[in-house]
Amino acid sequence: xxxxxAPAMLGVLMFGYAFLYLPIxxxxxxxxxxxxxxxxxxxxxxxxxxxLLQNEALLSALQxxxxxxxxxxxxxxxxxxxxxxxxxxxxxFRGRTLLSVLTTTPLVMPEVMLGLSALLLFxxxxxxxxxxxxxxxxxxxxxxxxxxxCYVTVIVQSRLRQMDDSLEEAAMDLGARPWKVFFLxxxxxxxxxxxxxWLLAFTLSLDDLVVxxxxxxxxxxxxPMEVYSRVRLGLSPEINALATLIIGFVxxxxxATWAIYRRQDRKLxx
Amino acid sequence: xxxxxxPQLWFDFIRQLFRRFGVLKQQVHxxxxxxxxxxxxxxxxxxxxxxxxxIVLKISFATADMTQPPYTDLLxxxxxxxxxxxxxxANYQLLWEDPLYWxxxxxxxxxxxxxxxxTLLIGYPLAYAIxxxxxxxxxxxxxxVVLPFWTSSLLRTYAxxxxxxxxGPLNQLLLGLGLIDTPLxxxxxxxxxxxxxxxxxxxxxxxxxxxxxxxxxxxxLEAAAxxxxxxxxxxxxITVPLSMPGIIAGSMLVFIPALGEFVIPxxxxxxxxxxxxxxxxxEFFSNTDxxxxxxVAIVMLLLIVLxxxxxxxxxxxxxxxxxxxx
Numbered sequence: 001x002x003x004x005x006a007p008a009m010l011g012v013l014m015f016g017y018a019f020l021y022l023p024i025x026x027x028x029x030x031x032x033x034x035x036x037x038x039x040x041x042x043x044x045x046x047x048x049x050x051x052l053l054q055n056e057a058l059l060s061a062l063q064x065x066x067x068x069x070x071x072x073x074x075x076x077x078x079x080x081x082x083x084x085x086x087x088x089x090x091x092x093f094r095g096r097t098l099l100s101v102l103t104t105t106p107l108v109m110p111e112v113m114l115g116l117s118a119l120l121l122f123x124x125x126x127x128x129x130x131x132x133x134x135x136x137x138x139x140x141x142x143x144x145x146x147x148x149x150c151y152v153t154v155i156v157q158s159r160l161r162q163m164d165d166s167l168e169e170a171a172m173d174l175g176a177r178p179w180k181v182f183f184l185x186x187x188x189x190x191x192x193x194x195x196x197x198w199l200l201a202f203t204l205s206l207d208d209l210v211v212x213x214x215x216x217x218x219x220x221x222x223x224p225m226e227v228y229s230r231v232r233l234g235l236s237p238e239i240n241a242l243a244t245l246i247i248g249f250v251x252x253x254x255x256a257t258w259a260i261y262r263r264q265d266r267k268l269x270x
Numbered sequence: 271x272x273x274x275x276x277p278q279l280w281f282d283f284i285r286q287l288f289r290r291f292g293v294l295k296q297q298v299h300x301x302x303x304x305x306x307x308x309x310x311x312x313x314x315x316x317x318x319x320x321x322x323x324x325i326v327l328k329i330s331f332a333t334a335d336m337t338q339p340p341y342t343d344l345l346x347x348x349x350x351x352x353x354x355x356x357x358x359x360a361n362y363q364l365l366w367e368d369p370l371y372w373x374x375x376x377x378x379x380x381x382x383x384x385x386x387x388x389t390l391l392i393g394y395p396l397a398y399a400i401x402x403x404x405x406x407x408x409x410x411x412x413x414x415v416v417l418p419f420w421t422s423s424l425l426r427t428y429a430x431x432x433x434x435x436x437x438g439p440l441n442q443l444l445l446g447l448g449l450i451d452t453p454l455x456x457x458x459x460x461x462x463x464x465x466x467x468x469x470x471x472x473x474x475x476x477x478x479x480x481x482x483x484x485x486x487x488x489x490x491l492e493a494a495a496x497x498x499x500x501x502x503x504x505x506x507x508i509t510v511p512l513s514m515p516g517i518i519a520g521s522m523l524v525f526i527p528a529l530g531e532f533v534i535p536x537x538x539x540x541x542x543x544x545x546x547x548x549x550x551x552x553e554f555f556s557n558t559d560x561x562x563x564x565x566v567a568i569v570m571l572l573l574i575v576l577x578x579x580x581x582x583x584x585x586x587x588x589x590x591x592x593x594x595x596x
Contacts, residue, residue: 120326235435
């Protein structure tokens with residue numbers, strides 16, 4: 001029976017992965033198209049990469065996005081890890097249910113809803129306290145941390161659950177203070193999860209259009225906002241070039257994280 | 271060895287004391303550290319996620335105005351001694367009475383539902399094949415499913431704009447094969463939105479399904495085969511029912527975010543593709559009607575909470591049933 005299903009399985013896999021990767025390949029392929037009409041092949045060229053480097057608006061949007069993504073990912077890792085520790089290592093405490101609801105609901109909340117609610121909060125705060133004076137990088141970052149920290153919580157939580165807590169208990173029995181246990185035992189063990197969480201948070205923030213559009217202000221355009229305003233007008237070969245660069249960076253970063261993860265997994269199982 | 275570590279000795283002595291009186295656990299998890307660990311995320315998410323939802327609810331009862339910010343205050347003080355609270359229900363009334371909003375809600379449910387079904391139809395065979403692969407290969411296959419999810423959804427949706435265009439590669443291929451005579455108009459239709467949602471959310475369907483199918487005991491299928499069941503009978507009577515939790519989890523993970531999706535219907539859909547996420551965006555950015563946008567958001571929240579509660583209910587019932595069977 002198994003032999004007869006093998007070709008079918010192979011066919012399913014090939015179809016599935018073709019569906020997943022052909023659009024990305026087409027994006028990359030057309031970035032090297034000399035023609036301005038994106039889907040009509042006009043010969044090989046790298047001119048759009050050059051044009052990309054000349055594009056001031058895209059570059060400054062990229063800079064804003066990188067700042068926001070770096071800040072949000074870092075803050076999200078701190079907050080998300082604290083939440084994950086609270087949910088897995090502190091047993092029962094008052095507010096546990098609230099914490100678990102607060103860290104899971106943003107994951108299923110539509111982005112338009114997250115964006116609108118964050119904006120209305122900032123507007124209300126401004127009316128009451130005069131802060132934030134102007135919306136921009138700070139407000140986008142805060143709104144991104146809400147979403148990103150929940151993803152970090154999920155990742156770190158699953159790592160903490162997999163992990164044997166006997167090492168931590170042994171350290172505590174030997175008299176190590178909780179903070180010491182955390183920094184000397186727990187942190188090194190969950191470091192790959194923190195890295196993965198940071199990367200996921202970074203890419204989520206870098207990719208986000210909707211929340212940023214709501215919480216941004218004049219002068220703080222992020223990369224997806226800039227891309228969206230161009231894409232609405234139609235295809236643009238420069239965007240293909242940009243996409244190719246982003247895909248390249250993300251793939252390399254992801255492969256590296258995966259390798260680190262696997263290496264530590266092997267160490268833990270050996 | 272040479273010097274005595276007095277603080278450490280003291281610490282050990284106190285620990286022994288505490289251990290004797292059985293209060294060691296509290297001492298080790300010092301309450302202060304605990305409040306700090308739990309308090310930081312609670313405070314942050316409370317202030318920047320929970321409070322904003324309440325503000326959205328509040329502003330959904332306001333009236334749009336030409337002021338800055340563009341809505342009226344609920345509380346007003348006409349004179350020294352009186353404070354009046356004005357709740358404007360007109361936003362909800364409009365959502366209830368105007369057929370535009372009704373059809374937007376209905377078509378959001380419809381588009382999200384159809385897309386979820388399509389994602390299941392494509393995702394299930396894929397997940398099944400991945401779950402059947404050898405362990406080493408399975409990890410790589412799973413990584414390859416997740417990889418596209420890490421690149422921007424905006425850019426992946428943009429990729430489909432190119433593919434589905436009248437002069438795009440899909441139409442060129444179909445024309446070249448002689449399957450069609452005139453290019454199919456797929457871009458800017460609901461079909462394009464379905465494709466976009468299936469493509470963007472496929473990993474969310476595949477991951478829970480693989481997690482579930484991996485645990486399926488092959489002995490059950492062998493037993494069915496030994497008893498004379500055809501493979502497809504065994505599949506529909508054993509594999510599918512046993513993977514129901516995975517099917518439900520995957521479908522919820524696709525259906526819920528698809529309901530509020532903005533980017534996909536905006537870029538791939540036509541001008542008449544109505545979805546609530548897009549409607550909220552238009553009310554907010556184009557019409558600057560913040561109170562109405564807030565009311566749309568509240569209704570959308572209800573639409574999302576209801577399936578979740580239903581999901582919870584089904585899960586506990588399912589769990590209760592297996593408990594009974596034991």
